[in-house]
Amino acid sequence: MTVTRFAPSPTGYLHIGGLRTALFSYLWAKNRGGKFVLRIEDTDKARNSEEATQAILKAFEWLGLEADGEITYQSQRDEIYAKYIKQLLDEGKAYKCYMSKEELTELRETQMANKQRTMYDGRYRDFSGTPPEGVAPVIRIKAPLTGEILVQDGVKGTISFQAEDILDDFVIARGDGAPTYNFVVAIDDYLMGINEVIRGDDHLSNTPKQIVVYEALGFKIPAFYHVPMIHNSSGKKLSKRDGATDVMDYKEMGYTPAALLNFLVRLGWSHGDQEIFSMQEMIELFNPKDINKSASIYNTEKLDWLNSHYIKNTPNAELAELLTAYDIVLTSHDKKEILLDALKERAKTLKELATLVEEIVTTPSSFDEKAIKKAFKGDAFDVLEAYSTKLSNADELHLPSDYHSLMEEVVSEMEIGFGKIGMPLRVALLGKMGGPNIDVIMAVIGKEETLLRIKNSIRANSLA
Numbered sequence: 001m002t003v004t005r006f007a008p009s010p011t012g013y014l015h016i017g018g019l020r021t022a023l024f025s026y027l028w029a030k031n032r033g034g035k036f037v038l039r040i041e042d043t044d045k046a047r048n049s050e051e052a053t054q055a056i057l058k059a060f061e062w063l064g065l066e067a068d069g070e071i072t073y074q075s076q077r078d079e080i081y082a083k084y085i086k087q088l089l090d091e092g093k094a095y096k097c098y099m100s101k102e103e104l105t106e107l108r109e110t111q112m113a114n115k116q117r118t119m120y121d122g123r124y125r126d127f128s129g130t131p132p133e134g135v136a137p138v139i140r141i142k143a144p145l146t147g148e149i150l151v152q153d154g155v156k157g158t159i160s161f162q163a164e165d166i167l168d169d170f171v172i173a174r175g176d177g178a179p180t181y182n183f184v185v186a187i188d189d190y191l192m193g194i195n196e197v198i199r200g201d202d203h204l205s206n207t208p209k210q211i212v213v214y215e216a217l218g219f220k221i222p223a224f225y226h227v228p229m230i231h232n233s234s235g236k237k238l239s240k241r242d243g244a245t246d247v248m249d250y251k252e253m254g255y256t257p258a259a260l261l262n263f264l265v266r267l268g269w270s271h272g273d274q275e276i277f278s279m280q281e282m283i284e285l286f287n288p289k290d291i292n293k294s295a296s297i298y299n300t301e302k303l304d305w306l307n308s309h310y311i312k313n314t315p316n317a318e319l320a321e322l323l324t325a326y327d328i329v330l331t332s333h334d335k336k337e338i339l340l341d342a343l344k345e346r347a348k349t350l351k352e353l354a355t356l357v358e359e360i361v362t363t364p365s366s367f368d369e370k371a372i373k374k375a376f377k378g379d380a381f382d383v384l385e386a387y388s389t390k391l392s393n394a395d396e397l398h399l400p401s402d403y404h405s406l407m408e409e410v411v412s413e414m415e416i417g418f419g420k421i422g423m424p425l426r427v428a429l430l431g432k433m434g435g436p437n438i439d440v441i442m443a444v445i446g447k448e449e450t451l452l453r454i455k456n457s458i459r460a461n462s463l464a
Helices: 016-031 052-065 076-092 101-113 181-191 201-217 247-253 256-264 278-283 299-312 317-327 336-343 350-361 369-375 380-393 400-414 420-432 438-445 447-462
Strands: 003-006 036-040 095-097 138-141 148-154 157-162 171-173 198-199 221-225
Touching: 003 016, 003 138, 003 181, 003 198, 016 036, 016 052, 016 198, 016 221, 016 247, 016 256, 016 278, 036 052, 052 256, 076 095, 076 138, 076 181, 076 201, 138 201, 148 201, 148 221, 148 438, 171 181, 181 201, 198 201, 198 350, 201 221, 256 278, 256 299, 317 350, 336 350, 336 438, 350 438, 369 420, 380 400, 380 420, 380 447, 400 420, 400 438, 420 447, 438 447
Parallel strands: 003 036, 198 221
Antiparallel strands: 095 138, 138 171, 148 157
């Protein structure tokens, strides 16, 4: 059974690149009928944040990426790590290093002066003398000094690392007993049954060290897939300037979970020319072996296009629920179907949609000066008065067509073009140009509100 994982460190927000890794891991586990587990790597007590942990969990909840089983916290597993450190010490596969910080600094300075690679020189690897006093030893693993370490990568192919170039006897536990990253990752992946690891290729340099730990403990090595980074349009590392990188920022900006996940799955993976994927399609079609070997390019326009697609195809009842996050309450509005049908074609984000709804359901408190000069001239007020009279005397006004019929009557009776009523009426209703069809606006706000807005506009602008 395939078991994958996502293992963020709670030292900051969940990055968009991290979410893509989580999504790939989730899809592959579900594709194989396996398990996707979540592990919080919170061993760095100085940098960890409970707020960051909660932000990660909230992001997963918002996106609907549900982990299988309990969430694992590394901070609760110190006894497990201590057991394996002791095992390696007892078997002679690790040792205590008493090198002081001053000695290590001196060694590095000498190596740099000689234009050598800075690395630990193994002076305590086979030490059998009396330990120096006053030094809390770190624990180092005995890494191979020569030869090569092969990483069989499902994305990049076979990668060879020369032991003497990348390894020294790296630290697996600090002087205070705290285990280090590469050690605990290997331990946890094995004990949690993780047999396929999908992660960013910025972790590739860690993989040989983790393989050393696997082999020292006799653990089976998982399959690895190292995913190339997400770059901006200039081919550089994605930054905050290129678009939001905190996952929850996307919620604030009005992107839907479906659009964001669809966007991310296409950053580095494809299935023919298909652009739109349901979650079920992603699960059925995704295979990490199909991930591109080169970096993917972040494209905000593509995200906006996808989000617009999902907004257009979201049922209005669901849209009304989503809009409550922006203080728009339409769930019990009797004309929400008419309103949302008219507006969701015009919005790229839920935030934009909320603004469009707000502009219609809220009585305008001011009027755009350019719109006034263009709309309120000639006999505009007479036209509005005539329409108000028609509206006041009308009954059974429900649909946009009911209001449109009254407009046509005024146009016919006053022998004017439709623009003569449309333009001033639009400004009277919204305080500006733009927006959906006027008859839709009136059907949504109703007869009495329409009359009020016309009256307000005439009073406010006839005195101007």
